[in-house]
Amino acid sequence: MMVQQERAARTRQSLMRAAAEAFAEDGFVPTTLSTISRRAGVSNGALHFHFENKHDLARAVEAAAADAVREITRAAEQRQDSALQRLIDATHALMSSLDEDAVVRAGFELVGTAPRRGTDGAGTDLRGEWQRWIDAVLHTAKDNGELAEGVSAAEASTAVVAATVGFEVLGVKDPKWVSQRTLSQYWELMLPRLAAPEQLAALVPHGPTAPVPGPASRR
Amino acid sequence: MMVQQERAARTRQSLMRAAAEAFAEDGFVPTTLSTISRRAGVSNGALHFHFENKHDLARAVEAAAADAVREITRAAEQRQDSALQRLIDATHALMSSLDEDAVVRAGFELVGTAPRRGTDGAGTDLRGEWQRWIDAVLHTAKDNGELAEGVSAAEASTAVVAATVGFEVLGVKDPKWVSQRTLSQYWELMLPRLAAPEQLAALVPHGPTAPVPGPASRR
Numbered sequence: 109m110m111v112q113q114e115r116a117a118r119t120r121q122s123l124m125r126a127a128a129e130a131f132a133e134d135g136f137v138p139t140t141l142s143t144i145s146r147r148a149g150v151s152n153g154a155l156h157f158h159f160e161n162k163h164d165l166a167r168a169v170e171a172a173a174a175d176a177v178r179e180i181t182r183a184a185e186q187r188q189d190s191a192l193q194r195l196i197d198a199t200h201a202l203m204s205s206l207d208e209d210a211v212v213r214a215g216f217e218l219v220g221t222a223p224r225r226g227t228d229g230a231g232t233d234l235r236g237e238w239q240r241w242i243d244a245v246l247h248t249a250k251d252n253g254e255l256a257e258g259v260s261a262a263e264a265s266t267a268v269v270a271a272t273v274g275f276e277v278l279g280v281k282d283p284k285w286v287s288q289r290t291l292s293q294y295w296e297l298m299l300p301r302l303a304a305p306e307q308l309a310a311l312v313p314h315g316p317t318a319p320v321p322g323p324a325s326r327r
Numbered sequence: 328m329m330v331q332q333e334r335a336a337r338t339r340q341s342l343m344r345a346a347a348e349a350f351a352e353d354g355f356v357p358t359t360l361s362t363i364s365r366r367a368g369v370s371n372g373a374l375h376f377h378f379e380n381k382h383d384l385a386r387a388v389e390a391a392a393a394d395a396v397r398e399i400t401r402a403a404e405q406r407q408d409s410a411l412q413r414l415i416d417a418t419h420a421l422m423s424s425l426d427e428d429a430v431v432r433a434g435f436e437l438v439g440t441a442p443r444r445g446t447d448g449a450g451t452d453l454r455g456e457w458q459r460w461i462d463a464v465l466h467t468a469k470d471n472g473e474l475a476e477g478v479s480a481a482e483a484s485t486a487v488v489a490a491t492v493g494f495e496v497l498g499v500k501d502p503k504w505v506s507q508r509t510l511s512q513y514w515e516l517m518l519p520r521l522a523a524p525e526q527l528a529a530l531v532p533h534g535p536t537a538p539v540p541g542p543a544s545r546r
Contacts, residue, residue, distance in 0.1 A: 137356035263516045266509060270493030271486060277496050290485060297482045301520035
């Protein structure tokens with residue numbers, strides 16, 4: 109019984125991954141269910157056991173991406189760090205998830221494109237959720253006196269939300285934009301402007317994992 | 328003869344606008360040529376006189392958006408201002424064009440979405456062109472000593488490119504993101520970090536037109 113459940117869960121995962129890859133390569137509308145089942149290496153019957161139709165699959169991809177984003181922000185919330193460090197760490201976790209996981213990438217792309225936009229009223233608003241979390245954590249940073257004098261939480265939030273959405277969108281074509289190196293450089297540039305001077309030394313722009321050496325450090 | 332040519336140009340314009348609006352609302356793939364001609368208030372015959380098929384129309388929309396972007400950067404290049412001010416002014420011109428012109432908005436959306444992505448080898452690379460221009464103008468700023476000490480042209484370019492792509496994408500759903508107010512606040516936040524201190528006083532974050540009073544200034 110457990111073995112069967114595990115196998116079913118694995119099939120469901122491969123179908124979602126195959127769908128995410130096909131949507132990214134060919135677009136949502138031209139992708140057929142047979143393309144997806146062939147790509148996942150399962151029968152059409154097995155696909156229909158798990159998903160009724162293509163919209164059902166797209167909803168599952170969006171929901172999995174939303175879960176990943178919620179997992180990232182929840183993990184960041186649980187750390188004892190400053191609000192700014194939690195923000196930095198969460199952006200690194202999101203970019204690395206966008207870099208590595210076709211389902212998360214497709215989730216963000218799907219909610220942004222017209223064929224899926226607004227198809228279900230209760231649909232996931234992935235960018236909206238991310239945006240509200242950034243806004244909340246920057247308001248906490250402001251309340252804690254972590255932001256530089258004269259910098260409002262709203263201004264900082266606008267800049268950081270726009271840049272992270274830009275990284276996400278540009279990263280679809282070129283993974284350089286969602287690399288740890290690009291994001292670390294972004295925070296190195298931004299932190300001296302955003303953070304209160306006495307906070308600055310404690311902040312780690314490259315996030316929780318060790319920095320990957322890039323071209324510049326090899327020079 | 329002139330009257331006929333003018334009428335033909337106007338019909339072409341209304342077809343491109345109708346196509347841009349339909350692509351934005353329903354997506355590229357589900358939109359039919361009859362929807363577009365009905366929306367433009369012209370006959371199917373008139374549509375076919377101007378455009379062979381939907382891809383032809385999409386190419387025209389992308390080309391018009393690319394022309395608009397080139398016009399914006401060319402106008403910015405011709406001004407006598409500092410490189411940083413030309414950058415600020417060009418971002419304002421682009422955002423106002425995205426805010427007002429459905430064709431420019433659709434041009435950016437089309438090149439980003441999978442059904443049109445890479446359909447023609449010689450296709451317009453709108454975001455790429457914008458990115459290269461920002462990169463070049465920030466390298467000029469660096470060479471002119473306009474950037475703050477320790478800030479590289481590449482880092483500044485990464486941050487500004489990502490934010491402007493983010494504003495563009497978020498502006499599709501909510502025009503607040505491409506408003507003069509949002510962009511002025513962005514530059515007010517960024518300039519003290521990007522610009523050399525002796526340059527800062529001369530820079531105008533709200534661009535070439537007078538600032539529009541927003542909620543904050545009414546408080």
